[in-house]
Amino acid sequence: MAGLHGDKLMKLSIITATYNSESTLERCLDSVACQSRLSDIEHIIIDGKSTDGTLQLAAQYPHIDKICSAKDRGIYDAFNKGVAQATGELIYFLNSDDVLINENIVDFIFSQFNESVMYLSGAVHCIDEDQSFVAREYNPEEPKSKPRHQGFVCRREIFDEIGHFNECLSIAADTYFMKKVVRKYPGICCDKVIAHFHLGGISSQPENFQAVIAQDNIVEYLLGDSKALATNTSEASFHSQNNLYLKALLDAVVSKKLDVSGLKNKTIAIFGVRELSVILYKILSHHDLSVHCFLVSNDAEQADNFNLPCYSLESNLATVPDYVINCVEGPHRSKLSETISKKLPNSKVVDWFRVTQI
Numbered sequence: 499m500a501g502l503h504g505d506k507l508m509k510l511s512i513i514t515a516t517y518n519s520e521s522t523l524e525r526c527l528d529s530v531a532c533q534s535r536l537s538d539i540e541h542i543i544i545d546g547k548s549t550d551g552t553l554q555l556a557a558q559y560p561h562i563d564k565i566c567s568a569k570d571r572g573i574y575d576a577f578n579k580g581v582a583q584a585t586g587e588l589i590y591f592l593n594s595d596d597v598l599i600n601e602n603i604v605d606f607i608f609s610q611f612n613e614s615v616m617y618l619s620g621a622v623h624c625i626d627e628d629q630s631f632v633a634r635e636y637n638p639e640e641p642k643s644k645p646r647h648q649g650f651v652c653r654r655e656i657f658d659e660i661g662h663f664n665e666c667l668s669i670a671a672d673t674y675f676m677k678k679v680v681r682k683y684p685g686i687c688c689d690k691v692i693a694h695f696h697l698g699g700i701s702s703q704p705e706n707f708q709a710v711i712a713q714d715n716i717v718e719y720l721l722g723d724s725k726a727l728a729t730n731t732s733e734a735s736f737h738s739q740n741n742l743y744l745k746a747l748l749d750a751v752v753s754k755k756l757d758v759s760g761l762k763n764k765t766i767a768i769f770g771v772r773e774l775s776v777i778l779y780k781i782l783s784h785h786d787l788s789v790h791c792f793l794v795s796n797d798a799e800q801a802d803n804f805n806l807p808c809y810s811l812e813s814n815l816a817t818v819p820d821y822v823i824n825c826v827e828g829p830h831r832s833k834l835s836e837t838i839s840k841k842l843p844n845s846k847v848v849d850w851f852r853v854t855q856i
Contacts, residue, residue, distance in 0.1 A: 508611065510539050510588045510604055511654070513580030515573055517546035520555055522595035522696070527559050529598040529693075535605045536561055540586045544576040552594075574663040574671045581657050590651045591672075597694040599623065607651050610686055617652035617685035619645050619676070620692040636687050638680050644714070645676040649692040652679055670713035677721060743851035744774075750854065751781055760856030761787050765817060767845070769793045769838060770825035771808060778825055778850050779806075790819055793838070811841045818844050825850045 512530060516523060530541055543556050545567035556565055564583055570576050577591055588611065592598065610618045619636045636645035650672075660678055663671040679685070750756040766782065766789045768775050779789055792808040809815060822845045824835050835847045848856060 508538065508588060508608060509586035510535075510590060510607060510651070511580075511584035511586030512539055512541045512590050512592050513544060513577060513584065514541065514592050514594055515544050515546070515576035515580065516548060516552050516556070516594045518548045518550045518552060519594035520548075520551040523552060523555055525597050526592060526594050527556065527562070530592070531559055531561050532601045533598070533604045534602050535608065538608065539604060540564075540584065542566070542580050542583050544570070544580045544583070546570045546576060571665060572668065574665045574668075577672075578662040578665075581654070581662055584654055587654055588651050589654050589657070591647045592693065593648065593695075595696045596648050597696075599691050599693055603692060606690060607692075610688075611653075614684055615686055616656060616683035617650065617676075617679050619680065619685065619687045620649040620690045621688075622646045622649040622693055622695045623691050624695050624697055636676075636680065638677075638687070644673055645680065646695060647672045647676065648695045650676050651692075652676075652683075652685075656683065667713050667716065669710050670717050673714065674717045674720060677717065681721065747781070747851060747854075751784075756781070756785065757854050758782065758785050758787060758856070761821065761853065764820040765790050767791050767793050767819035767822045768825055769822055769834070769847075772825070774827055774850065775825040778823060778853075782853075790817060791815075793822060795834070795837075811838065815842075818842060821845065821856065822847045823850050823853060824848065 514523075514526060519526075527541075530536075530539065533539060539561070541559075541562045543562055543565040545553060545556075545565065547567055547569045553565065553567055556562055566579065566583065570579065580591070581589060588607070590607070598604070607618060636649075637643040656679055660675075660682065663675055665671060667674055680687070747756070761782070764787075766787060768779055768789055769792075771792050771794060775792065779792075782789055789806060791806055794808060794810050796810050796812065819842070822838050822842060824831060824838065824847055826834050831849065835849070838845070838847045
């Protein structure tokens with residue numbers, strides 16, 4: 499039975515942007531091909547001129563309505579091209595490495611739309627190599643809450659009314675579009691999981707956190723928050739990075755997957771005497787690694803920690819450590835690593851979250 503909107507048949511246009519996606523695309527396409535409402539789906543592939551087997555793989559799926567391959571300016575250009583090709587009343591974007599949650603989810607999507615519903619914003623199951631979690635539904639009342647396009651469906655007519663994705667926002671154009679939709683139109687925000695979202699894209703990578711936060715602030719400014727651009731994006735991005743790194747480190751410890759074998763039989767010094775330094779000291783001690791001392795920038799910072807000596811970088815160390823683990827959390831961490839390397843040229847300086855890479 500076709501999707502109904504009043505007495506009118508409805509179709510869902512699923513837009514999948516690809517570029518050299520051969521290794522992940524199959525599971526994405528399979529999740530669409532198995533849908534119980536496949537006849538009500540228009541699946542469009544917008545390819546960025548792939549050089550691997552992406553196009554050949556996509557061609558094997560008879561349910562795909564359109565495959566367009568040409569060089570583009572990035573993901574949002576591809577999304578905009580997909581909207582231009584779409585004929586369905588509803589639009590949904592499913593990345594080439596993402597997967598619909600089950601074979602009945604499109605049926606659920608259709609069930610949520612009636613005359614008064616212009617969009618549906620659901621939850622997304624986020625996955626990476628080490629963890630998985632559900633990103634809950636978007637809450638417009640919470641400033642830090644963000645919709646995810648893998649959980650977002652809206653009417654095609656909205657693009658005609660408020661415009662397509664703004665390519666000037668290279669990371670947050672989808673966030674800007676979705677937040678505009680939620681503010682302007684009636685719709686549904688629910689906790690139904692729509693898709694599996696595989697982390698690892700540009701916005702998920704720690705080195706891009708500062709750019710993500712900066713563009714999120716621009717989005718809020720464009721939406722009317724005149725103070726949004728005053729946020730210190732550098733400090734905010736480091737805070738987000740550190741949280742992510744610390745969670746990964748603690749998860750490795752709890753799951754007994756922490757590999758610090760590269761530090762065995764090495765002389766170790768920890769730079770810093772605050773909470774993170776103490777946590778790392780405990781972790782290393784638990785793994786039978788011997789921490790020789792703590793280091794600080796100057797004598798004024800010295801503190802007693804577990805009866806270990808604490809030296810300033812100005813001291814003449816009787817024992818030069820093989821490794822100095824930098825436990826500074828702020829944006830000046832890299833500069834301090836340079837300073838430590840100059841003071842202790844025979845020691846290898848390592849950021850605290852990279853101890854497993856030694």
